[in-house]
Amino acid sequence: MKTYLFYDVETSGLNPAFDQILTFACIRTDLFLKEISRELITIKLRRDIIPSPHAFITHCLTQKELESGITEYPAAKRIHLLFNTPGTISLGYNSLGFDDEFLRFLFYRNLLDPYAHQYANQCSRMDLLPVTTLFKVFCDHVLEWPHLTDGRTSLKLELLSQKNAFMTSGRAHEAMNDVEAVIELARIFSRQKDIWEYALAFFNKTKDSLRINSMEKGYRVG
Template sequence: MNTYLFYDLETTGLNKAFDQILQFAAIRTDIRFNEIERHEFYVKLRPDIIPSPQASVTHRISIAKSMQQGICEFEAVQKIHRLINQPNTISIGYNTLKFDDEFLRFCFYRNLLAPYTHQYKNSCRRMDLLPIVTMYFLYKNDVFKWADGDGKISLQLEHLNKLNHFTSSGQAHNAMVDVEATAELARRLFLTDSKMWEYLDGYFNKDTDAMRIIEMPIEFHSIACSNRIGLMVANQFGLANKYQIPVLLIGNSIAYKKQTLWLRLDQESLPEKAWVIRKKYGEPNIVLPPHQRYWKHISKDREAIVEKNIKWLQTNTRLFNEIIQYNREFRYPEIANLDSDAALYKNGFLSKSEENLCESFHATSSIKKRIELVSQFENVEMRQLASRILCRNYADQKLPSMLTNDFAEVNALLDYTGKPRLTISQAMNDIDDLRKNTELDAEQITLLEELVKLLA
């Protein structure tokens, strides 16, 4: 039987490849949202991490608490991997597919664990509550309070929690508080309209999502495909647009076969700028058919732009074909100085021999045996990851210089977006900026002082 695993992370920063988890919390429920178990733990700050000052004053987890109450990252990530890969688990959180899930992928990867199995293996899959909440806001608006006393609408979890009392107490951006709020929010949505919940659940099933797209009406045909029209729903499109935009399917990516490509139709930018959105089956954003009950949220002005753009696309086929060709053939640029921690997407899936070595590395508790296994990885980056695990988590053990010397160079390279790790000078500048331009309370001031001591 399926279970939901509601989870949340608090991290040292927003860099998915280079930052680490500081707090993990999860509540497992049955499919009717009755609690089965809960988990919460802190993670020790790694020796190579410079925490983001902004993150520190947001989640308020002190370095001292991390070091005193936390377990090492290697052991923490193994625990999370087991939880999220338990058979029939639907992992779910609030905006998790935009941040937390990818953050976990990099955590799993750099700790020699399978980064994708929680998406498909043993009947496991993923959902995200934010797109579901957005749909309830649009089409089942009486389920919650959405606006504060000034009429300001927000779909942020902490604001919805404050208005609707999903949890009785607790600080926002505490992982367990946010998990409790998320689980209660989901339970209320389900109890209000279980059929709507089940329908929206289908958008997180690859086959169901793909079939719904195939069933959308064809506006016209082009060189790439039958161009189907729909409405894409996502929080990022903003309240002014009712969180949804008209889109046209222009085919699938050639380089990344799981990506569908959607051209935004309500922009006055064609042909100078074409806004194309990439979407995988079973993942946000939600694409609705252009039924009137959905289309009614599109203003007359936006509708006129859509009609104008459709005519332009049909008339200017050469330019339209160039838009299609460019986006179908587009590849993300290769990063010349890519760090091993960030090479998840470059390396792809492991070979069987590499999988076996990773399993052996996890199966033993002997540091000596793990040191021996490091040299058996043929892939240089995998060997470096194994070496870094030992240096990051077991620095108090007697490690050979060939490992520790390499680890000393850990801060030199870039992540998969071309960004470097946060430096001490950047962090100190951020601390100065927060002190000058942000109203901080006593606890936040203490946290920044603690961070200054760490960086000194």
């Protein structure tokens, strides 16, 4: 059975090679975005990590919270199992640019296959950030879009959540809170069925290749 695994991570810094995941949150849903299960994992800070002060100012995790967590290896095994459950489509917000890279380093560092969740057992990946960009350009009436002080539109999840009053259970940059916000965003987009399914096809290599090959090819001389 195909399912979505919405997830988010909070980390000790921005470098996946020299930082680590501190909290991991996920919610598994069916393809109609109905919740099946959720999980939150807190990971102890490794002794070889020098954390970034800016990271802790952002996510507000405390030493007490981290001390209550588990060590990295059992956490990595559990997360790897979640992502490699057959039929899992893993996705987040800017997950391909940030979260997924941290996961690959986590898996590799703990002797787990860092790529299986991308292709094996009918598993695959998505990212809701480019989908949000698509909706902003072609279907912007579905959301209230926040603006920065210079007038530019912001696609930051925190600001989108505030502007549209998403129902979440915690503070911004708290892993489970951000997962809930991403699901709220996906539910809004999925009501526009045609453009939602069109956007999802970009993450399916077979469908995307067929769409590209069916496009009329033009040639320009001079």
